C-alpha cells in the first residue's frame with residue numbers, strides 16, 4: 001500500500017519516516033489512509049525542526065533565527081539546510097527537505113494550517129529555551145509542552161479535521177498536552193546520561209536541587225542513594241499524566257487512531273516502570289526489550305486490553321517502590337491515583 005504510492009517524492013518521505021523515527025513509523029503507517037500521509041508529513045515537518053534544535057554546532061543567534069522562521073520554510077518550495085553538524089543523525093532529512101515541502105504543499109489547506117501553527121509555536125518555544133535553561137518545574141512543563149504537548153494538540157486537531165474523530169477532541173487541550181508530556185518526560189528521564197554527554201540539561205533544578213549540588217553529581221560513586229531518589233521523583237512526576245492519557249484514550253472512536261495513540265503510551269509506561277528505581281539509568285540508556293513491545297502491540301486493540309497492560313505496569317511500579325525512598329509515600333499516592341482513575 002505505502003510502497004505502492006506512485007509519487008516518488010511521497011515514497012521518499014516514507015523512507016525518511018523510517019530513517020528518523022524507530023518508534024513512530026510503524027504506528028503512523030497503520031493509520032487510516034485519510035490520515036496516514038498527513039501525519040507522516042506532520043512528523044517530518046517537526047522532526048526537521050527538532051533536527052535544528054538538537055544541533056549544538058549551529059551558532060546560537062543563527063539557530064534562534066532558523067527555529068523562529070522554520071514554519072515559513074514549509075511553504076518555500078526547494079528550501080533545504082546543508083549546514084548540520086556531522087553527528088546530526090537526521091541531517092539527511094534537512095538536505096533533502098524539498099521533498100517534504102513538495103508533498104506538504106499538496107495537503108488540504110485545513111491540514112497545512114494546523115501543521116504550520118504547530119511548527120510556529122514549537123519553533124518559538126524551542127528558540128526561547130535555546131537561551132534560557134530548564135530551572136523550575138514550570139520551565140520543565142513549558143519546555144515539554146513546546147516540544148511534545150503541542151504535537152498532542154496538533155494531532156487532536158488533525159483527527160477532528162479528518163472527521164475520523166469527534167470535532168470536540170480538538171478542544172481537549174489539557175488531555176492532548178498530557179499525551180505528549182508523558183512521552184517526552186519519559187524520554188527525558190531515560191536519556192539522563194546521553195543528554196549529560198551532549199551538555200544538555202532537561203531535568204529541572206527545582207527537583208534535582210533537592211538531591212545534589214549539580215546534576216552531573218549523580219554519576220559519582222557514593223551518590224547512588226541521592227541519584228535514585230531524584231530519578232524516582234522524576235518518574236513519579238511523569239506518572240502523574242497517566243489519568244489524563246486514559247481519559248483521552250476513552251474518547252477515541254476510530255480503531256487505527258486508537259492504536260496510533262495507545263501504542264506510544266504503552267511503550268512509555270513500560271519504559272518509565274523499567275527505569276524507576278533502576279541505577280542503570282546512570283550507566284547507559286535503558287530500553288525496553290523488543291519482544292515486550294511487540295507483545296503489547298499485538299494486544300492493544302481496545303481500551304480494556306490497554307487498561308489491563310497499564311494496571312500490570314502500575315502494580316510493578318508499586319512493587320519496585322522502596323520504603324527507604326524519601327518520596328515512598330507520595331509515589332504510592334501517585335500510583336494509587338492512576339489505578340483509581342484508569
Ligand SMILES: O=C(O)CO[C@@H](C(=O)O)[C@@H](OCCCCCc1ccc2ccccc2c1)C(=O)NCCCCCc1ccc2ccccc2c1
Pocket residue numbers: 020024039042043046047050054147148149151152155179180183184187260261264
Ligand atoms: O531527536 C529525536 O530522535 C528525539 O527528539 C526528542 C528531543 O529532541 O527531545 C523529541 O523531539 C520533540 C520535538 C519534535 C517532535 C516530533 C514528533 C514526534 C512524534 C510524532 C508522532 C506523530 C506525529 C508527529 C510527531 C512529531 C521527541 O521526538 N520526543 C518523543 C516524544 C514526543 C512525542 C510527541 C507526541 C505527542 C503526542 C502524541 C500522541 C499520539 C501519538 C504520538 C504522539 C507524539
Ligand SMILES: [Mg+2]
Pocket residue numbers: 050051054
Ligand atoms: Mg530530538
Ligand SMILES: [Mg+2]
Pocket residue numbers: 050053054147
Ligand atoms: Mg530536541
